[in-house]
Amino acid sequence: MALFSRRKKSADDAVTDPAETADVDSLDESANDGASESANDHAPTEEAPSIGISVQAFRGVGAQAGPEVSLSESEPAAASPTTPAAPAAAPTGAPVPPVERRLPLASPTPPEQTETVAGMKDNVLLREALTEIEKGATNEQLLGVLRQALQGHLYIRVNGDARAQISEGKPLSVAVVRDGERQFMLGFSSAGAVRDSVQLEKDPTATSAVAQPVTSVFQQVVSGDFAGLIVDNASAPHRVVFPTELLQKTLEQADVDMTVKSLIAAPRQQDSAVKVGEALASTRMWVAVNDGAGTGQVGIAEAQTPDGKRFLQLFSHPLEVIALGRGDRPLPFEPLQLAKLLSSHTDMAGVIIDPAGPTMIVERDALSAVLILAIDLDD
Known part of the structure; x- marks a missing residue:
């Protein structure tokens, strides 16, 4: 688990300098399992993307019974x-x-681990899959991104100091995007993607990022009042939106520990x-x-x-x-x-x-x- 905080008030400032990165591996990870039900609003800087994928794309996924095979x-x-x-x-x-x-196939060997912000590991497989996504991506391509998202972790944005909220035993006040009656949780493939998201704010406030297991993030979306999850919201067209129903279906068939x-x-x-x-x-x-x-x-x-x-x-x-x-x-x-x-x-x-x-x-x-x-x- 890693954390960085943005305390500067200018929208032109970077989210964090590598020297400001704090490692909080010693914190109790159990305090980091839930997100606040009353997450603070995060006004979108552009129109929220429409959902271009449906549960029907899961053709036949999760059959619990089938014919005898040999x-x-x-x-x-x-x-x-x-x-x-x-x-x-x-x-x-x-x-x-x-x-x-092209998607969703990947190299047989795992990619080299990288850090776009020093001390904060990227979900490289997810980040690379997102670079292949363009406007009008097919369901198969989007499912390919979802497949790669399942490996490793996602970063979530927290309004305020996540370290303080965890130490005080408070639920994390996660940043969200609202689109009319719907609200979407934000997830990120890297700390660099979080930085790009914060830089879009007209009046940015203290913001921090926390890395959580991807299944934990999905569970927060499913159990909360969210319409879905936006991944790398500031990286259009290399971003995706997964509806809650799809994430729930994914979790039903997943090993929670991956x-x-x-x-x-x-x-x-x-x-x-x-x-x-x-x-x-x-x-x-x-x-x-x-x-x-x-x-x-x-x-x-x-x-x-x-x-x-x-x-x-x-x-x-x-x-x-x-x-x-x-x-x-x-x-x-x-x-x-x-x-x-x-x-x-x-x-x-x-x-x-x-x-x-x-x-x-x-x-x-x-x-x-x-x-x-x-x-x-x-x-």
């Missing part, structure tokens, strides 16, 4: 082990869209694959299923490397399945199901997680925590 019914496609974002393996007969997709997503988005360490394997033993994931273009044969998507190794495709959220644009349906996959599948398919070399990127190959020897589940079941 790997034997799916036909793997070739894929490079070094670029697993490429394998769009689909069940037999599934059509593969020929259109090149355990696997966070590990995959973080810089790679020698034990990264092992940590992900351990997380898979206790975290619900998703698989992509397809009915084989109406043939009635339902299979789970997998990938095959040029040397013949087979990998199951796993997804940390249904949005990751939609991101590939293959028309597959996300199906929840519990740790025990994964354990049973790997045990019954001994030729399965491991799993590929979130092929749309950032992604990670976790080979079988790093999945011992998962395989133990199947052994315990047999006992």
Whole structure:
């Protein structure tokens, strides 16, 4: 969690100088979980953007039940082990869209972490996805931004000194944009985006920024009297508006701690694959299923490397399945199901997680925590 405050009165002044950045990691994060129900108004400097995305874009997301599926019914496609974002393996007969997709695909490896304001880390994946957004963006592109927003944190603007409000046990007085009867909470991909937002104010007052887990921010929007969330409001056209209903749907299907997503988005360490394997033993994931273009044969998507190794495709959220644009349906996959599948398919070399990127190959020897589940079941 990080904080900076703007105490200067001139609208021409910068929000903060890097030297003024304060690190408040020692503060009690539990005091930072809620936003004030009576958030202070923040008059928009231009007309509030219209919402260009609907829950209908979540086609089939979150199905809690589905047909019995088996790997034997799916036909793997070739894929490079070094670029697993490429394998769009689909069940037999599934059509593969020929259109090149700029969004929401991302590099297989996580981006380098940056700080547009010293001491305050950016949500780089979200920031980069927003640079691709222009006026008239499609639902698929906007969902791609939402997918990347789920990795890491968002900054929220607070009217006044957030440090003081937290220390006094007060709910944070978050800044909002009003559009008629509707009000929108503001979220930011970086401290630099917060600075740009404050600089638009005609009469700026003391303003601070707090980094919170993205699921916490979404929960504040859903539980509060908000019509939605505006991300990087001063960065038009590279900004997005997500309606509350969409955020609620996203949260319903999400791991609140974003355990696997966070590990995959973080810089790679020698034990990264092992940590992900351990997380898979206790975290619900998703698989992509397809009915084989109406043939009635339902299979789970997998990938095959040029040397013949087979990998199951796993997804940390249904949005990751939609991101590939293959028309597959996300199906929840519990740790025990994964354990049973790997045990019954001994030729399965491991799993590929979130092929749309950032992604990670976790080979079988790093999945011992998962395989133990199947052994315990047999006992």
